[in-house]
Amino acid sequence: xxxxxxxxxxxxxxxFLKTTAAVAGAATVVGGASSLTALAENYSAxxxxxxxxxxxxxxxxxxxxxxxxxxxxxxxxRVTKTSRAEYNEECYNRICQRGxxxxxxxxxxxxxxxxxxxAEGTERGAGEWERISWDEALTEIxxxxxxxxxxxxxxxxxxxxxxxxxxxxxxxxxxxLQALLNASSIGPCxxxxxxYGMQAVAGLYISPLMGLQMWEGNxxxxxxxxxxxxVWGANITDAQVQNWHLVKEAMQNGTKLVVIxxxxxxxxxxxxxxxxxxxxxxxxxxxxxxxxxxxxxAQDIEFLQQHTVAPFLVRSDxxxxxxxxxxxxxxxxxxxxxxxxxxxxxxxxxxxxxxxELVEVTEALTPAIEGTYDLDGVACRTAYELLKxxxxxxxxxxxxxxxxxxxxxIYELADICMDTPVYHYEGYGPQAYNNGAHTTMAGLTLCALxxxxxxxxxxxxxxxxxxxxxxxxxxxxxxxSTGFSIPSVDLKNVVEKGQFAGKKADIKxxxxxxxxxxxxxxxxxxxxxxxxxxxxxxxxxxxxxTDSARYADMVLPIAQWFELEEVANAGQCSSLHYNExxxxxxxxxxxxxxxxxxxxxxxxxxxxxxxxxEEILEEVYNTELGTALGMSMNDLREKKQIRFIPGDAETxxxxxxxxxxxxxxxxxxxxxxxxxxxxxxxxxxPTPEEIDRDRMAHWFPPLEAWPExxxxxxxxxxxxxxxxxxxxxxxxxxxxxxxxxDPEPFVKINPVDAEARGxxxxxxxxxxxxxxxxxxxxxxxxxxRPGTLLYPKGWQLNQHxxxxxxxxxxxxxxxxxxxxxxxxxxxxxxxxxxxxx
Ligand SMILES: Nc1nc2c(c(=O)[nH]1)N[C@H]1C(S)=C(S)[C@@H](COP(=O)(O)OP(=O)(O)OC[C@H]3O[C@@H](n4cnc5c(=O)[nH]c(N)nc54)[C@H](O)[C@@H]3O)O[C@H]1N2
Ligand SMILES: Nc1nc2c(c(=O)[nH]1)N[C@H]1C(S)=C(S)[C@@H](COP(=O)(O)OP(=O)(O)OC[C@H]3O[C@@H](n4cnc5c(=O)[nH]c(N)nc54)[C@H](O)[C@@H]3O)O[C@H]1N2
Ligand code: SF4
Ligand SMILES: [Mo]
Numbered sequence: 083x084x085x086x087x088x089x090x091x092x093x094x095x096x097x098f099l100k101t102t103a104a105v106a107g108a109a110t111v112v113g114g115a116s117s118l119t120a121l122a123e124n125y126s127a128x129x130x131x132x133x134x135x136x137x138x139x140x141x142x143x144x145x146x147x148x149x150x151x152x153x154x155x156x157x158x159x160r161v162t163k164t165s166r167a168e169y170n171e172e173c174y175n176r177i178c179q180r181g182x183x184x185x186x187x188x189x190x191x192x193x194x195x196x197x198x199x200x201a202e203g204t205e206r207g208a209g210e211w212e213r214i215s216w217d218e219a220l221t222e223i224x225x226x227x228x229x230x231x232x233x234x235x236x237x238x239x240x241x242x243x244x245x246x247x248x249x250x251x252x253x254x255x256x257x258x259l260q261a262l263l264n265a266s267s268i269g270p271c272x273x274x275x276x277x278y279g280m281q282a283v284a285g286l287y288i289s290p291l292m293g294l295q296m297w298e299g300n301x302x303x304x305x306x307x308x309x310x311x312x313v314w315g316a317n318i319t320d321a322q323v324q325n326w327h328l329v330k331e332a333m334q335n336g337t338k339l340v341v342i343x344x345x346x347x348x349x350x351x352x353x354x355x356x357x358x359x360x361x362x363x364x365x366x367x368x369x370x371x372x373x374x375x376x377x378x379x380a381q382d383i384e385f386l387q388q389h390t391v392a393p394f395l396v397r398s399d400x401x402x403x404x405x406x407x408x409x410x411x412x413x414x415x416x417x418x419x420x421x422x423x424x425x426x427x428x429x430x431x432x433x434x435x436x437x438x439e440l441v442e443v444t445e446a447l448t449p450a451i452e453g454t455y456d457l458d459g460v461a462c463r464t465a466y467e468l469l470k471x472x473x474x475x476x477x478x479x480x481x482x483x484x485x486x487x488x489x490x491x492i493y494e495l496a497d498i499c500m501d502t503p504v505y506h507y508e509g510y511g512p513q514a515y516n517n518g519a520h521t522t523m524a525g526l527t528l529c530a531l532x533x534x535x536x537x538x539x540x541x542x543x544x545x546x547x548x549x550x551x552x553x554x555x556x557x558x559x560x561x562x563s564t565g566f567s568i569p570s571v572d573l574k575n576v577v578e579k580g581q582f583a584g585k586k587a588d589i590k591x592x593x594x595x596x597x598x599x600x601x602x603x604x605x606x607x608x609x610x611x612x613x614x615x616x617x618x619x620x621x622x623x624x625x626x627x628t629d630s631a632r633y634a635d636m637v638l639p640i641a642q643w644f645e646l647e648e649v650a651n652a653g654q655c656s657s658l659h660y661n662e663x664x665x666x667x668x669x670x671x672x673x674x675x676x677x678x679x680x681x682x683x684x685x686x687x688x689x690x691x692x693x694x695x696e697e698i699l700e701e702v703y704n705t706e707l708g709t710a711l712g713m714s715m716n717d718l719r720e721k722k723q724i725r726f727i728p729g730d731a732e733t734x735x736x737x738x739x740x741x742x743x744x745x746x747x748x749x750x751x752x753x754x755x756x757x758x759x760x761x762x763x764x765x766x767x768p769t770p771e772e773i774d775r776d777r778m779a780h781w782f783p784p785l786e787a788w789p790e791x792x793x794x795x796x797x798x799x800x801x802x803x804x805x806x807x808x809x810x811x812x813x814x815x816x817x818x819x820x821x822x823x824d825p826e827p828f829v830k831i832n833p834v835d836a837e838a839r840g841x842x843x844x845x846x847x848x849x850x851x852x853x854x855x856x857x858x859x860x861x862x863x864x865x866x867r868p869g870t871l872l873y874p875k876g877w878q879l880n881q882h883x884x885x886x887x888x889x890x891x892x893x894x895x896x897x898x899x900x901x902x903x904x905x906x907x908x909x910x911x912x913x914x915x916x917x918x919x
Pocket of ligand 1: 145146147180251273314315316319321342343344345359361362363364508509511512515802803805807809810811860876905
């Protein structure tokens with residue numbers, strides 16, 4: 083049996099060895115590094131229109147951060163190939179093997195071609211489908227929405243999305259429908275450890291062009307201005323390929339590269355120094371580095387005084403900063419209104435110490451960063467004193483024991499960090515543990531201590547922006563939805579409790595689009611055993627029969643990226659990217675915008691959905707603001723790529739926190755926070771201890787993946803994932819060309835761990851814990867430290883011989899960051915006893 087319904091999802095084992103070799107070679111070509119010039123020159127020959135061919139501008143838009151501009155070559159209404167198109171900023175020209183294999187994805191015989199309903203009398207997930215017409219499908223969905231809403235309330239219908247396609251048309255159309263229905267939304271909890279950690283201490287940057295740097299750091303084109311690039315758990319050569327040439331070019335100019343990663347990754351192999359670290363322990367290493375900074379008196383006093391909360395006094399009774407009102411002077415009115423609360427802004431300045439006296443911060447040129455003050459019997463200390471105490475409690479020797487990094491290496495790394503400017507490139511590995519937000523907070527704090535922020539070459543973080551829109555009311559014509567906003571990692575709890583935000587919450591219908599949570603979110607069992615069974619109806623709109631689609635009652639075929647006009651609005655480069663329609667939607671597929679429009683008609687909301695896909699984009703971009711900022715649809719159609727942050731990648735790269743300006747309440751770097759607030763409301767409430775803990779970066783072990791954990795004696799291996807070159811998350815999972823090179827799931831294991839368990843290289847093994855199992859081929863690798871396993875992520879369940887990777891992780895989450903703990907997982911591995919075929 084082959085095709086979408088085969089038990090192994092059409093996984094091919096044919097081996098066209100010749101093709102494989104050729105493609106594997108091409109797979110390493112990314113970007114415009116100078117040593118690849120010869121290849122790049124040959125390659126450009128294929129980027130022009132051949133006779134009888136038309137080229138359309140496409141944008142490849144999975145969330146790999148790349149958003150590569152692509153020439154979509156079309157002949158007789160069919161895409162014949164894809165090639166690299168030019169960015170306006172040349173240094174961002176790039177394409178990868180996935181971008182080159184679109185033809186195989188578009189015409190994948192297993193693509194969902196028509197609406198499919200779960201066959202009557204079969205279980206969800208059984209894989210039996212009945213082809214139906216669009217009219218039948220949308221009538222059924224509309225009836226379900228109406229009946230479920232009337233029985234359980236409007237918020238019982240929920241839409242769930244993730245990062246499958248971050249673009250304006252699709253988001254606007256679903257947003258509008260959701261708002262009009264007062265439906266609930268289930269939001270992604272992906273990479274939120276670092277996002278939360280960054281905004282906790284440094285605030286958010288919103289550019290005058292309406293760009294929001296969700297992950298902030300200097301633009302990677304600035305890395306060349308650093309003496310050293312220190313990579314904290316980023317797999318740049320594989321997961322952020324578009325930036326590798328920037329790192330390499332910096333190295334060719336003399337910048338050094340240090341990589342801190344438990345795994346000897348490809349980029350680690352290119353580094354001047356690789357520092358293997360025990361998973362989940364980065365915060366401790368950062369504190370040890372800060373300890374050495376203090377020992378060597380290398381802290382930047384002026385930066386601390388002027389740009390951080392170091393001189394602010396903290397009250398020992400409330401934990402709040404001392405303000406002028408604490409001295410009995412009433413706050414004064416400013417006459418200005420707070421745009422969010424509508425209340426008048428009152429002036430109540432922070433107080434600092436100068437010569438032992440309390441002074442308003444604006445009056446103090448050089449406030450003391452050390453010192454105490456007795457405020458009518460309440461002891462107060464500067465925030466810097468609190469930080470210092472925390473730093474001094476973590477010696478390099480203690481950190482060395484727990485991180486398993488030799489103490490000399492910690493000292494050497496401290497020297498590197500002190501020799502500024504240093505470009506700290508943070509990836510998403512360290513934050514994928516329950517303590518992840520604190521590694522980001524600690525990394526930024528280390529840099530603030532050294533004044534290594536806000537200048538060329540001096541940075542800590544990542545670089546990823548999203549455009550916030552141009553004042554269009556399209557997504558909420560009658561105001562925002564009154565439904566619930568539930569973080570996906572908490573959905574299981576909400577379903578079990580039937581409560582959210584102090585109200586009854588009966589989520590009974592789920593519509594998933596641009597998301598595959600049964601695969602890409604933690605704890606598949608939470609979905610298959612709790613969430614999905616609690617639903618009366620499940621819809622998935624996708625072009626592939628994913629794990630999530632397989633558990634749906636109705637699967638809707640969507641038009642793929644080059645089959646409609648769109649504007650991609652997120653990612654690295656912080657630009658809007660214009661995607662032209664190259665071909666008609668294949669088979670019976672429709673753009674999401676059209677699906678929403680046709681459904682709205684059946685729901686009696688037709689008067690709100692009179693615009694075509696193109697007109698929706700015009701409505702969203704042709705606002706007064708859009709025209710004023712040069713971001714109208716005309717601008718986009720003409721320019722193709724428009725930055726939504728000021729500057730120029732090559733000549734004027736974005737500098738985060740420029741000149742020490744931070745987006746926090748105080749405008750300073752807040753290594754100490756008065757009142758930590760959660761990123762998103764959940765069914766959990768922070769305890770007083772957790773609030774106290776989150777005021778500053780703190781070291782505490784991962785929830786599970788740590789030797790002290792009681793599970794450790796039973797499950798001694800930390801289960802980590804990597805981003806494979808052949809998929810972005812679960813996308814391209816079935817693309818025949820890529821399956822030739824990467825045919826089936828495998829797991830990398832250190833030979834020491836394998837031999838102790840009688841496992842041989844290339845044999846099938848079962849990774850397991852109390853939550854679930856995954857069977858994959860063992861690949862011996864000295865690059866994996868003993869005590870860990872590493873699997874390339876994104877295979878669908880039915881592509882494994884048994885089980886699946888996300889069955890092993892849990893939906894536990896940190897109450898503040900509300901993040902998926904992808905790597906905070908313990909397991910063990912054994913020889914698989916199942917049959918080979
Ligand atoms: N091909 C491909 N590219 C992708 C994606 C994809 O699925 N496929 N996904 C995209 C997305 S959404 C994201 S968020 C990015 C992520 O991009 P990256 O952050 O570059 O990649 P990750 O695989 O998340 O992890 C980075 C590294 O962290 C290491 N690591 C794990 N635990 C720790 C730890 O405790 N400390 C330290 N220091 N390192 C640790 C891992 O070994 C890994 O090498 O990749 C994007 N790019
Ligand atoms: N084990 C492990 N799992 C992880 C991670 C990890 O490090 N380890 N990383 C996580 C991270 S950081 C991320 S960002 C997530 C991503 O998680 P997801 O966003 O769920 O992953 P994708 O597979 O990229 O996309 C989901 C689906 O969107 C569909 N899609 C694409 N375009 C469109 C469209 O235009 N319309 C509709 N309706 N659907 C579309 C795709 O076909 C795909 O099936 O994965 C996470 N999963
Ligand atoms: S998958 Fe990512 S890196 Fe590859 S071509 Fe597409 S956008 Fe670019
Ligand atoms: Mo991500």
